[in-house]
Amino acid sequence: MTEDPLPDEARTDRLVRMGESPRNVREALRKSAWIVIWLVFLSSPVHDLASGNHTPAATAAGWLGLAAFVAIYLTLVFRNMGRAFAGTLAVSSLVLTLGALAVVLCLTLGPPWLGLFVYVSVACGTTFPLRVSYWTIPLTAVVMLLVGLHGGERDARNLVLLVVLIGFAMTGVRQLVRTTVELRKARATVAQLAANEERLRLARDLHDLLGHSLSLITLKSELAGRMLPDHPGKAAQQVADIEQVSRQALVDVREAVTGYRRPRLAGELAGAQVALTAAGVIADLPAEPDVEGVPEESESALAWALREAITNVVRHSGARRCVVTLVRRQTLDGPVLELSVEDDGSGGSSGAAGNGLTGLTERLEQAGGSLEAGRVRHGFRLVARAPLAGGRAPVGAADDPVGSGA
Numbered sequence: 001m002t003e004d005p006l007p008d009e010a011r012t013d014r015l016v017r018m019g020e021s022p023r024n025v026r027e028a029l030r031k032s033a034w035i036v037i038w039l040v041f042l043s044s045p046v047h048d049l050a051s052g053n054h055t056p057a058a059t060a061a062g063w064l065g066l067a068a069f070v071a072i073y074l075t076l077v078f079r080n081m082g083r084a085f086a087g088t089l090a091v092s093s094l095v096l097t098l099g100a101l102a103v104v105l106c107l108t109l110g111p112p113w114l115g116l117f118v119y120v121s122v123a124c125g126t127t128f129p130l131r132v133s134y135w136t137i138p139l140t141a142v143v144m145l146l147v148g149l150h151g152g153e154r155d156a157r158n159l160v161l162l163v164v165l166i167g168f169a170m171t172g173v174r175q176l177v178r179t180t181v182e183l184r185k186a187r188a189t190v191a192q193l194a195a196n197e198e199r200l201r202l203a204r205d206l207h208d209l210l211g212h213s214l215s216l217i218t219l220k221s222e223l224a225g226r227m228l229p230d231h232p233g234k235a236a237q238q239v240a241d242i243e244q245v246s247r248q249a250l251v252d253v254r255e256a257v258t259g260y261r262r263p264r265l266a267g268e269l270a271g272a273q274v275a276l277t278a279a280g281v282i283a284d285l286p287a288e289p290d291v292e293g294v295p296e297e298s299e300s301a302l303a304w305a306l307r308e309a310i311t312n313v314v315r316h317s318g319a320r321r322c323v324v325t326l327v328r329r330q331t332l333d334g335p336v337l338e339l340s341v342e343d344d345g346s347g348g349s350s351g352a353a354g355n356g357l358t359g360l361t362e363r364l365e366q367a368g369g370s371l372e373a374g375r376v377r378h379g380f381r382l383v384a385r386a387p388l389a390g391g392r393a394p395v396g397a398a399d400d401p402v403g404s405g406a
Contacts (some may be wrong), residue, residue, distance in 0.1 A: 010291040038122075039070065041115040045105070048112040062109050069101045069116060076123045095123050099140065106147045111155045117144040121163045125170030137167035213249035217242050241308065263303035265289045265326070272310040272324065279314040281343070282321040289326055294337055298386030301367040302339045305384035306359050309341035315381060317345025328388065335388040336369065360384070 048054075072094050102116035117140055124136040141163045148156025224238035242400050269285055276283035291299050306324070313322050322343040329338050361371045369386035 004091055019197070036280045041118050042066070042070070044112040044115050045109070048109065058109065062105065065101055065105050069098065069105070069119070072098050072101070073119045073123060076127050091127055095120075095127060095136075098123055099143070103143065103147055103152065106144075107150055111148065113153055114144060114148060114155050114159055116143070117163050118161065118166055119149075120333055121167030122170050123154075125167045126174050130171060130175075133167070133171050137164060137171075140167065209252045213245050213252075216245050220245070263300060263307065265291055265303050265306065268303045268306045268310075269324070272306060275310055275314050276322055281319055284323040285322070286324065286326050293388055295367075295387070297367040298337060298369065298388065300380055301360075301369055301386050302337060302384055304363055305339055305371065305382065306341065308357075308360055309382045312380075312382075313343045313345065317343050319343035319345030320380065329385075331385075333387070336385045339384045339386075340381065341377060341383075342376065343379040346380065381406060 025170050045062070045066055045336060049059055050068070052059075054062065076091070076094055078100070099120045101182050102113070102120050105116060106113040121137050121140045124140060125133050141160045144163060145153075145156050148154075209319055220238045220242045224235045224242070227235040227238065266288060269289065273283055273285055276285075310322075322341065325338075325340045327338050327340075329336050357371070357373055364384055364386060367386050369384065371382070371384050373382040374380070
């Protein structure tokens with residue numbers, strides 16, 4: 001296991017990013033498979049060409065026309081799904097060419113080719129702006145009806161509702177993809193703003209902590225410099241004061257930095273929810289934890305354990321469900337807060353303790369706690385325990401869920 005959870009990376013390692021170009025061959029194949037599966041409506045034209053109802057020249061022309069149609073359609077959908085309309089003449093020309101091919105192939109080869117207008121409608125819904133899609137999709141259905149009068153009026157009437165519905169459905173899918181992209185960008189912006197705010201807060205705190213101390217050190221240094229020739233004893237006293245102030249300033253800075261670096265259970269639970277959801281894992285987590293009576297060292301150690309466990313789940317386990325529990329237990333050594341993270345995945349590539357588990361074990365031992373991790377019947381479970389402050393827990397509170405809302 002590793003040290004820091006990266007929910008964004010975990011998500012993008014497992015899912016193709018909506019509305020974005022594939023980053024590798026694997027993602028390109030996934031996206032292509034999702035698009036190609038909808039070529040089912042080409043079964044009628046393919047069957048028509050394979051049936052031998054046309055002359056060899058007409059059959060060859062039909063195969064060429066069908067190949068050109070599919071190539072243009074895949075190019076339009078693959079490159080433009082979820083993107084804003086660029087207003088380029090090339091895109092508009094491709095859509096018009098797609099419609100023209102559908103008309104020519106239907107008029108020359110017969111009613112079995114009317115299904116091509118479904119793809120023209122999809123292309124209109126995925127490439128044009130909404131205001132244009134709203135009239136080009138019905139226009140596609142009207143053109144199909146007119147073409148159907150040439151000999152396939154019944155087939156055209158059966159397809160008209162499908163052409164309209166699928167076209168408008170694709171406008172909804174397109175809007176969903178664009179909204180997803182915008183939300184991803186907004187979340188990245190919010191994260192950046194939060195990081196900037198945290199830096200400013202740290203800068204303010206360090207200024208408040210060090211401003212007075214550094215000013216006092218500067219003043220006493222000047223005094224010591226003036227006193228040194230004639231009053232070495234007083235100068236030595238000033239130097240001693242400088243040492244005392246600088247030591248106290250160092251302690252204050254260390255405490256401030258430690259506070260910034262120490263994770264909290266509430267924050268880690270919220271981060272775990274986001275990471276698991278983004279990775280497509282069903283998350284069963286407790287509500288806001290009650291950390292009253294929990295020493296800072298214990299809470300920090302359990303928070304690190306939770307972060308490490310969730311990292312393993314989203315990046316290595318391949319789990320579909322993860323259950324996190326926080327309970328107070330009475331042990332022979334006194335009351336403890338127990339964190340359990342169990343998933344239905346593999347738990348990583350091996351059962352051996354890695355650097356992550358070793359580091360967690362040492363961290364929990366320093367806080368007076370313990371760590372257990374290993375495979376269970378249906379997955380992998382990590383259990384971390386840290387001592388609670390105060391006396392021994394009552395016997396009746398041997399198993400008290402934390403933050404359960406009870």
